[in-house]
Amino acid sequence: MNHIIQTSDLTMRFRGCDALRGVTLNVDEGTVFALLGENGAGKTTLIRILTGFQMPTSGTCRVMNLDPAKDALEIRRRAGYVSDAPALYDWMGVGEIGWFAGTLYDKHFLPRYQESIRRYEIPEDRKIRHLSKGQRAKVALSLSLAHDPELLILDEPTSGLDPKVRRDFLESMIDRAASGRTVFLSSHQMAEVERVADVIAILHDGIVRVCEPLDTLKDSVIEVAVSLEDPLVVLPALPEPAEVLGEASYGRQRSMVIRHYDSGMHDLLASRVGVTGVSERTLSLEEIFIAFTGKSPPREAIDRAEAAVEIEGGVV
Structure with a gap:
């Protein structure tokens, strides 16, 4: 499969801040690729580099086999882009801005834009300045897709949209991928991303912590709850390739989020002197994201673990 986006060891340094620290990504054609990260993780900086608005400090990248440093205008012509706060000419009407943008593209642009605006029920004679945040987002989406x-490329694209429109829009991204188009999505809405994404990359503190197909990622990370006779019981170190992403203790319960966990590790923990029960639970994408961004399992996770151990007959 061809890569529509390729980055290699990208770095971006600002005064007093390393926004990106060696980012390497490959985005395949015909996929919905989701980039997840906290505020300040470097997501928008990466998007600005991909679209040629920001030159990286070092490293290389190619978008649609073009170099953003040299071919920025061609990339912007062939790609669509929507930010969480789209910049639109406030003095124009909804119909006018479609006509204006249409002069930059072929004859099919304006009819597609007008159809999208009608579907969103936005009057063409209304001025941009009089639109709500959600309506502005719909105009920006219509312009980017026409x-x-x-x-x-979508940077928090559903901000301001009502739930129904948000759901319909995200489902249309699946259709685009099925037709061979590619969607590069940056979002904080984990439940939405989990419904539509093929591949997940988690960016934390300017570093890509993980980049895997969604199904592979969810299968490889699990929460393990261990019930102990005594809180001071020391658990054995897990063999490679296991990686403990987060750990928390509450009394005689210990919860760990572990990557690359297997049944042999279950037996290793369960056979430890002082361990009275071991249970496992699959995680949502949001919980996996929290684990990779360096936070411990929440108290609720321990409560669920205690309940699971009680059901299995363990001592709590």
Whole structure:
């Protein structure tokens, strides 16, 4: 499969801040690729580099086999882009801005834009300045999709949209990927991402912590709850390739989020002197994200673990 986006060891340094620290990513054609990260993780900086608005400090990247440093205008012509706060000409009407943008593309742009605006029920004669935040987002989405881009880059695109429109829009991203188009999505809405993404990358403190197909990622990370006779019981170190992403203790309960856990490790923990029960639970994408960004399992996770151990007959 061809890569529509390739980055290699990208770094971006600002005064007093390393926004990106060696980011390497490959985005395949015909996929919905989701980039997750906290505020300040470097997501928007990466998008600005991909679209040629920001030159990296070091490293290389190619978008649609073009160099953003040299071919920024061609990339912007062939790609669609929507930010969480789209910049639109407030003095224009909804119809006018479609006509204006249409002069930059082929004859199919304006009819597609007008159809999208009608579907969103936005009057063409209304001024941009009089639109709500959600309506502005719909206009921006319509403009970004009207030229049927081979790559659609979305930075928090559903901000301000009502739940129904948000759901319909995200489902349309699956259809785009099925037709061979590519969607590069940056979002904080974990439940939405989990429903539509093919591949997940988690960016934390300027570093890509993980980049895997969603199903592979969810299968490889699990929460393990261990019930102990005494809180001071020391658990054995897990063999490679296991990686403990987060750990928390509450009394005689210990919870660990572990990557690459297997049944042999279950037996290793269960056979430890002082261990009275071991249970496992699959995690949601949001819980996996929290684990990779360096936070301990929440108290609720321990409560669920205690309940699971009680059901299995363990001592709590």
